[in-house]
Amino acid sequence: MTGRSIIVMGVCGCGKSTIGENIANRLNAKFIDGDDLHPKANIQKMASGTPLEDIDRAPWLERIRDAAYSIETKNETGVIVCSALKKKYRDQIREGNKNVQFIFLDGSKSLILDRMRARQGHFMRETMLDSQLETLERPDQEAGVFTISIDGSIDNIVDAAVAVLVGNINE
Template identity: 70%
Template sequence: MSGSSVVVMGVCGCGKSTIGEQLAKRLGRKFIDGDDLHPRVNIQKMAAGQPLDDADRKPWLERIRDAAYSLESKNEHGVLVCSALKKDYRDQIRDGNQNVTFIFLDGDMDLILERMRLRQGHFMKENMVKSQFETLERPDNEPQTIVVRINGTIEQVVERIVTELEKATVSEVA
């Protein structure tokens, strides 16, 4: 048997890092925040307020794909966090990996904006959130992808994810 990765994905402000970390604890898995895998040039570009383009994201997505591959090859299990807004990005992460499941944290723009306004010390302009929604290619019918609504508490969302992952595992075995 080989290892596996769960990639928690969605737009900014949907709770990827918080939910991903809680999910990893709940499942007893390694936690990897995709933001920590950006190459230096991307970090410098973002720090200067410049948005990343697809060419900038390519080496970052390769690092995420390689992290998933490493987990699989070492028979380890992990939770990775990555926005993965476009199908092409998700396909890049899937490439060469057998056991990657995406969890799409699904919430509408009003809910995301409301949550972001409540965050202490976090400031994201509304137009940046809008831009993320415009970029998002919903993964509704993609294989090995689970869509989970983010309404409710962090604990409720994590519980929904655990339930859906258990269902997916049962249906694979059946």
């Protein structure tokens, strides 16, 4: 058995935590919500409505990369939620890891806004979506990244993600 990390990525409000946890359950994998790995200063900054800069993200991405490494070296399967908006962020997560795949949860701005308005108790403010959409470097044609539409039920989204992951176990 080979360790494997699946990074569920996308902008705020696309359903990363919900979908990621459901994928982990279906695959009998460890689940890590990347939001829990943010340094305190990042959480405070986002809660105040201030977008993170690359310098803010660096220690967080290092924690994500290290979690993926730990999962891989223990021959486990893990699902980690992380926005991974830029290619260089995804590359940083891949660094030193041999078996990392990404599920990009993709949807329209209006659908994501509707979902953000429906959730409770999250530190990410609705106003941050524009900043995240501007930062997003779409992973079209990027190896090891699978795009899944979020225009459907949670079960349908999870089914699509699991199907592509099971079909690409050793990509």
